[in-house]
Amino acid sequence: MGVHGSPTSLQALRFALGHARAFDATLIPVIAWEPPGGDSAYRRFPPFLSDAWALEAEQRLLAAFDEGLGGPPTDVPLSPLVVRGPAGQVLVEVADRENDLLVVGKNQRGLLHRLSYRSTTTHCVAHAHCAVIVVQPSRLAVELRHRRSAVRQWQHSLR
Numbered sequence: 001m002g003v004h005g006s007p008t009s010l011q012a013l014r015f016a017l018g019h020a021r022a023f024d025a026t027l028i029p030v031i032a033w034e035p036p037g038g039d040s041a042y043r044r045f046p047p048f049l050s051d052a053w054a055l056e057a058e059q060r061l062l063a064a065f066d067e068g069l070g071g072p073p074t075d076v077p078l079s080p081l082v083v084r085g086p087a088g089q090v091l092v093e094v095a096d097r098e099n100d101l102l103v104v105g106k107n108q109r110g111l112l113h114r115l116s117y118r119s120t121t122t123h124c125v126a127h128a129h130c131a132v133i134v135v136q137p138s139r140l141a142v143e144l145r146h147r148r149s150a151v152r153q154w155q156h157s158l159r
Helices: 007-022 038-042 047-069 087-094 111-116 120-127 139-158
Strands: 030-033 081-084 101-105 131-135
Touching: 007 047, 007 101, 007 131, 030 047, 030 087, 047 081, 081 087, 087 101, 087 120, 101 120, 120 131
Parallel strands: 030 081, 101 131
Antiparallel strands: none
C-alpha cells in the first residue's frame, strides 16, 4: 500500500489496515521517493543527500501513521518500506505476487498536474500482477479541493 500523507492516502491506509486485520495479514506500507530532478539529476548530488531524502521519506511515512491512525497499529504485523524510485513502479514491484493486495488512493490532482506527471494509480492498475483496490477520496476531501479551487479563482479575478 502506498503512503505519502495526502487525505486520500490516509484513507487508503485506514482501509488497508482494516483489510489486514480482517484477513490476519501483514500490512506493508510503502513510501517511494525520488531525488529532485529524478535519477538523471541524482548522480550530481553528494551521496549524503540520498540518506537525508530517504530519512525524510521515512518520517513522512511515520507521520502518516500518526495523522491517519493515531500511531502505528500494534495488533497487525507491519513491514514498512522506504524505497527510491517512481511510486507506481515501486508499488507494483513490492506487490508482485498474485495473492497480494495493492491499495492506493485515487489521484485528486488537477488537470495540469495529471498531464505533466504519470498517475501512480493508473500505473498500478495497468501493471500490477495482483488485485488493486483504488480508494476514492472522501466527500470532505472533494469539497475542500473544490473550495480551494474556487478561492484561487476568486483571488485571480481580483488581480
